[in-house]
Amino acid sequence: MKIAFYHRSVCGGIKTHVDALSYEFKRLGHEVKDIDQYSLGSYMLGNPSGGISYGFDFGFSLKKIKREVEDCDILHIHHAATSSEFFLPFSSICSELNIVNTFHIAAGDSLSGELAKALIGALASLYAGRSKKFISVSEEIAADIRRYTQGWGYGDNGNGTETVVIPNGVDINRFYPRAQEQENDKGVCIGYLGRLSPEKNVINMIKAVKALESDKIRLKIAGDGPLYDKIKKKEGEKIEVLGYVEDAPAFYRSLDVFLLPSKLEAQPIALLEAMASGLPIITTDVGDNKYFVHGNGILCGTTAKEIGAAIKEMLNEDMAKMGIESRKIVERDYTWDKIAKRTLDVYKSVV
Template sequence: MNKQKVVHVITNFAGVGGAEMMLSRLIQQTQHECEHIIISLMKTSEVYADALALCSSHYALGWNGLNSFSVLRKLRELLETLAPQTVQCWMYHANVLTSLATLKMKNKLQIFWGIHHSLASPKDESISTKVALAFSKFLSKKPEGIIYCAHSSLEQHQKFGFKNNNSTVIANGVVLEKYQSNLKIHEPIVIGFAGRYHPAKGYLYLFETIAKLKDQPIIFKIAGAGANLENPEIKQYFEQYNLDEKQVQLLDQVSDMPEFYRSIDAFLMTSITEGFPNVLVEAMASGLPCISTDVGDAKYIVNEQGWIVPPRNADALAQAILAYVNSSIEDKQQLKHSTRLRVEQNFGIERVSQQYLAMWRQHR
């Protein structure tokens, strides 16, 4: 069987973001169907050594903005030499530079854009992203298709002015074997939260919610870079609400997330903006019902297997947590089963990678 040659152009294959992790999983899952090649506009990282090892070749072009013209020329030369059947782009700058690099190219390449970004507030984006968005709007009809990682993202970008008749949503997939349900229910109940310390993650509402429940028999575990008492804002929340470190456990950056999920009973997300929140899928793959704000694709992911409340509403979050805490053991066990099943049926990497393959093949 002839493998399909797929070149992936990604803005930077060095950060630990949703797009990078999805690309890495996709390569590992489809190595037998495709010959994969990665062109990172900026850098590649040892973090993705496993995926890079499975590629027939990989390149890092050292793009820094100032050298855009030479990087465009390098990218064009590489794509002409490699002559792939399919080019899959990942993120705005890769979408734009690939489309510009292939303008008036003799051999027309089948190019797909990949969008892994929420566009809830375009005016708040960085200057670099605003420039990429302006170009994207102008070029959006050129690719063969656009793959969005979230339904909310597709709607936001179309409203912004992206026009492409072949636009679809393919969710980020998880490696199901990595996450196992822990059937034990802790006593007292443990509610977990994971997210770096950033306004978008809704820490303000997280602590307001915890303060409302501090007299309840509930332990909160908070994971994420910056979630420690050396952070003056976190320290201030502890003092303001008179919180106890035994009840509200700050774990900072956690390296073993599957182990973290096994140590809790339900997962809490208080974000005020998201695109496709991977943490919800990971938590549900671990058999955890989720209590989440209605942001990005949270409602689509959680479906009927948890609680969705309006963002910036600590009262609603606290009530949803109590609804879970006060449910029967049987209901809690049933939720463990149904959350895992929801992920198996919709968000496993096997299923998601088949959607990518179908997209690439339908236009060959």
């Protein structure tokens, strides 16, 4: 099968997802080609090396896409891609090719979350009836897509676009638990790895840790983004801000607990990486996070007080047992070979 991915190649969840699928598909003998902001000559607004950014294309970009996909069986669009994604539904590409859309866009109850939902609604409405299948990495976002496209019909009636949920995956050979002899004896080390931007709610996480009376709690923060300088200034006896880390698996293995304090998520890959690394998790109840807490962690709210309460609760739990359960969950359901197979099943259903 010949598959074209149209996506935004920026360090983060979408790129990780596309790269992993490409590897698995090629390993199975399929041909894969990439169409991204570089091949389209897009003008990038925001931070093109990572974080929040978007590519604006010129008028000839649709012609480039059409030329790239003319010999393909599937055009798989990963949203948000570049501005051509808004014009492609009106081109002849939709009638000439099997199109599948994956929605990676995070959403939540904040203003940013409502704007994200509006973007999802616009894209889903544009492609409804034109694409062969919608994929959402998130159960929550899938429900929004179905609501936005209600009236187009579903199933095999020829008028609608069915929505299925296929989550992100994780490389369990790269992310694995630390050896028992490496167990941390310097108290409890909590860690976060991700973008340092407002929707990630890192400031409230820092406030929560600083408010704890225990001197055995340490917090390690890895990642870069627009709030890096502000967060770096909050370093202290309990808080260590590392910036970008080259070796993410080693970072996870240096932790005792992973904490994801976000106000806005779809289905975060960092959560799966931490689970694959054998860590108990504390995560806010946004996006699909709640579907990944099954005897392996604690759900909490987004305020500093709620995050602090969850940390206190975690200290009284059997963290080793939770970490073992985290690893079992990803091994069972979230390896990239399983995610690739489910995606290929979607392709086969529309070709």
